[in-house]
Amino acid sequence: MNQKRYIRQTTLKGFGSEGQKKLAKTKILVIGAGGLGVPVLTYLNAMGVGKIGIVDSDVVSITNLHRQVLYGEGDIGESKVIVALKKLKAQNADNEIVVYNTFLTTENAIEIITDYDIVVDTSDNFPTRYLVNDACVILNKPFVYGALHGYEGQVSVFNYNDGPTYRCIFPQIPKENEVPNCNEHGVLGIIPGIIGNLQALEAIKVVTGIGEVLTGKLLIFDGLQQSYQKIKFKLQPENLEIKKLQDFYEWNDPCEIVPxxxxxxxxxxxxxxxxxxxxxxxxxxxxxxxxxxxxxxxxxxxxxxxxxxxxxxxxxxxxxxxxxxxxxxxxxxxxxxxxxxxxxxxxxxxxxxxx
Known part of the structure; x- marks a missing residue:
């Protein structure tokens, strides 16, 4: 490890060389390489996280570019994880980057997540969030949550030190027509950057033990008012009893076949x-x-x-x-x-x- 590279971090009181060593030994999985995933990946990689996994099967489109600043016009049509791999290695060649050019599914979630210490969920849909939650409960892995809605965003840390899970605050998958869609309602480009960076910060805190982790608290950011509020919630012990994944994590009735x-x-x-x-x-x-x-x-x-x-x-x-x-x-x-x-x-x- 290049000591000089991280000197501005290792001189921090409470972080020091021990904090840097913890980052270097940590394996973090990032679900999604989009608006939230890009700042998470960029900063975790820059700060020296030893192994970073990226799960995404999407390609870069022109509508991504106003907020997914890791990508450029020349990347349109290319696989996000392949582009991210190339650019993250150029940013910091010392870290190991592993890409999974697939979406997270019930078939691969346990296998992929098993190899990592922490999961950062930057997905943009409820079925994936519930799948991540249940897999992390089964494997006893903490995961850092982030979500966006217009000018607002949310951050929390679930399943940390036997703390509350995602299902403790959001017990059931909502119906699809009850949830705003960013494709139709839009998102201001800077908001994913703010929320993604807050997710990266929570991941660093979990790894190094500095500060107070957002467990049992949902942080809500309002970009128009530049305000933050925290909502407290408690563990519902039955949510720690998940032993296997559901057969389906979908918006619609799992018995309904969509040709x-x-x-x-x-x-x-x-x-x-x-x-x-x-x-x-x-x-x-x-x-x-x-x-x-x-x-x-x-x-x-x-x-x-x-x-x-x-x-x-x-x-x-x-x-x-x-x-x-x-x-x-x-x-x-x-x-x-x-x-x-x-x-x-x-x-x-x-x-x-x-x-």
Missing amino acids: TVSADELKKLLIENAQIVDVRLHEEFNNYHLPESIHIPLNELEANSSKINFSLPVYLLCQSGKRSETALRQLREKHPESSLFSILGGLNQYLAACS
Whole structure:
């Protein structure tokens, strides 16, 4: 370890060389390499965390660039974890960076998380957060939580020293229509940077023992008022009794089957001039869209479904595959006999497959 590199940290009272050695021996897993993940990865890597794992299967898109400042215009269409690996190694070659070019699932969560001391969850959806929580309870690993909503953000540390878990404050996965979507409601670019840095700070505190860890407290940041408040919550002991993962961590009823086609199959559909309905926002569609696709934003779908020929198969497309699943369920209620398909992984996976 290059002692001079970290001299500004090791001279800190209460941190010192012992704190730096603890960082060097620590293995931290970061779930997500997006708005929150980028500042977490950048600072943990710069500060000398010995091993950092990154889990993400997304690719860089132009709509990421206003907040995901690790990436540039030349990275559009490239795998986030591969780009992050290259740039983090250029930042600090001494640390070990391990990438998992996949989304976290019930099939891989236990295997991946087992090898790490701490998990920092920077995902952007509730199913993944509950999956992370349950895996960390089973493996007795602390995890640092962060979330965004418009101009606000939240941070907490769960499952730390037998403290409260994520389910102690958020017992059940909410319904999808009860939760704001940042693709539709937006996020100010700087807010993920603030919240992500707070997550990185909590991870450092857990590792080194400095300061007071945000266990049993939910920190809420309001960017417009530049204010912070803390909400206290207690451990519900039954939430520590999780012994195995659920079969499903999904928004919708796990018994409901959402028909999908892969990004590779989408190439064939384009050749065959299949009916593709793009449900992204106007700005996203205008920035890039597939030729001959029908554009109906998700929030306008019910009023404009007459543009769709339901006598033919309908292939629904969005950026990552989430909104297209929601669109499919909406259309299936009104057109139960139609052939409806969601394109798995959306444009992100399609562009990655074409690169």
